[in-house]
């Protein structure tokens with residue numbers, strides 16, 4: 001009976017690092033068993049446009065297609081992170097220094113697919129761990145993910161870009177060399193981690209989405225969680241509200 005090989009799952013974010021990770025695997029002839037992308041329902045338009053380009057490229061490599069997944073709440077009626085925030089009169093938890101938005105809408109959204117993959121089921125039944133590749137690049141600080149709960153027993157985490165020494169610039173070069181356009185930074189269009197120039201760019205290129213983000217923020221600032229001017233989280237910018245930025249997007253008066 002052939003020995004069970006350790007399955008390889010890719011958490012694909014559709015940004016530069018994880019795209020470079022797939023390029024590197026293709027170059028080295030390492031075929032993943034599963035590629036998942038968690039769609040919060042609020043990804044940037046450029047990210048949605050990149051998906052078919054990547055699907056075609058993956059097909060040409062003989063890789064499995066991207067399986068798009070989305071977190072489905074057990075009771076609540078919303079189906080997106082945006083809907084989640086609007087219904088609860090809040091903004092993504094990153095604005096409060098927590099990571100619940102990405103844990104729920106990114107990590108938890110992908111887990112059911114991994115649990116159903118026959119290769120994973122077989123590996124776990126034989127006491128093997130599943131390998132999960134994460135696209136953290138080789139910046140000066142070595143970034144890792146510790147895993148929580150059962151993840152520690154069920155998964156081995158692999159950071160190929162760090163092993164290969166690929167920093168951000170190298171990732172971009174490798175993506176070009178593979179014949180792919182370099183994707184935009186992947187994130188929700190209302191992500192509290194966005195810098196002021198990125199907010200300005202959103203307002204210029206996608207005023208409709210910028211307005212939706214402002215409306216979400218206003219819902220928080222007039223809703224049940226708002227603690228008045230003493231609140232440490234002023235809005236989507238955490239210490240500032242996106243709605244308070246002056247027209248040039250810098251926030252400077």
Ligand code: SF4
Pocket residue numbers: 040081092093094101102105106186187188190191192193
């Ligand atoms: S991109 Fe930002 S807002 Fe969206 S899930 Fe991740 S941390 Fe939360």
